Amino acid sequence: MSNPQIRRQTRVRTALFLVPLAAAFALTACSSDESDTGRAEPSQQTAAHPASLTCGGLGIDDAKIRYRTETLIKAPLRAIWELQTGVERWPAWQQPVTSIKRLDQGPLREGSRFQWTTPAPATATTPATTLVITSSVQQVQPDNCIRWSGPAVGDGLGIDNGVHVWTFTEVDGGVLVRTEENWSGAQVEADVPTSTAFLGAGLEAWLKDLKAAAEARP
Numbered sequence: 454m455s456n457p458q459i460r461r462q463t464r465v466r467t468a469l470f471l472v473p474l475a476a477a478f479a480l481t482a483c484s485s486d487e488s489d490t491g492r493a494e495p496s497q498q499t500a501a502h503p504a505s506l507t508c509g510g511l512g513i514d515d516a517k518i519r520y521r522t523e524t525l526i527k528a529p530l531r532a533i534w535e536l537q538t539g540v541e542r543w544p545a546w547q548q549p550v551t552s553i554k555r556l557d558q559g560p561l562r563e564g565s566r567f568q569w570t571t572p573a574p575a576t577a578t579t580p581a582t583t584l585v586i587t588s589s590v591q592q593v594q595p596d597n598c599i600r601w602s603g604p605a606v607g608d609g610l611g612i613d614n615g616v617h618v619w620t621f622t623e624v625d626g627g628v629l630v631r632t633e634e635n636w637s638g639a640q641v642e643a644d645v646p647t648s649t650a651f652l653g654a655g656l657e658a659w660l661k662d663l664k665a666a667a668e669a670r671p
Contacts, residue, residue, distance in 0.1 A: 506639030523660075524664055525626060570583050630660065
């Protein structure tokens with residue numbers, strides 16, 4: 454197989470993993486002022502790798518693929534925290550999450566694990582598959598921050614590891630929610646710009662859904 458063919462297949466497979474996590478990918482093409490959306494401009498998100506968000510003193514890995522963004526949510530901190538950490542109910546407000554199960558019991562805490570799925574459609578070069586993502590919580594500080602990591606595995610698709618940090622800060626007018634994530638693995642690192650773009654789209658869509666769900670609560 455020629456190098457161009459290998460590269461094209463890598464791009465397609467990378468996209469297959471990322472598109473489901475960014476169900477509203479087209480939304481990121483819509484521009485608006487930060488004061489209206491609470492979202493940082495792309496140049497602010499990626500400029501010179503600013504200091505990582507942290508929880509319990511730990512942030513994301515020093516990986517090639519990384520993305521950071523934020524939004525202002527006009528809702529109580531407790532409502533936002535419950536939505537984000539009530540992982541069993543993610544499918545109710547995140548369409549890309551098709552199923553999820555806790556691998557332990559009780560409140561989400563350090564050491565908690567959960568497994569969730571998202572579909573990847575068929576293309577000319579890869580079959581339809583379901584990605585299984587197993588996330589393990591390393592750090593959590595109630596109403597403040599959470600950090601988890603884990604691999605994503607599917608038929609012909611895979612990310613060796615992803616580290617995801619969320620922070621929640623009460624400010625005038627609501628709660629500033631920040632998130633940062635990295636991916637590592639030979640398959641996604643074969644095309645860093647494309648993988649980073651799709652990672653960013655997924656995080657922007659996640660924040661948009663979280664904002665909509667929290668602000669819609671009574």
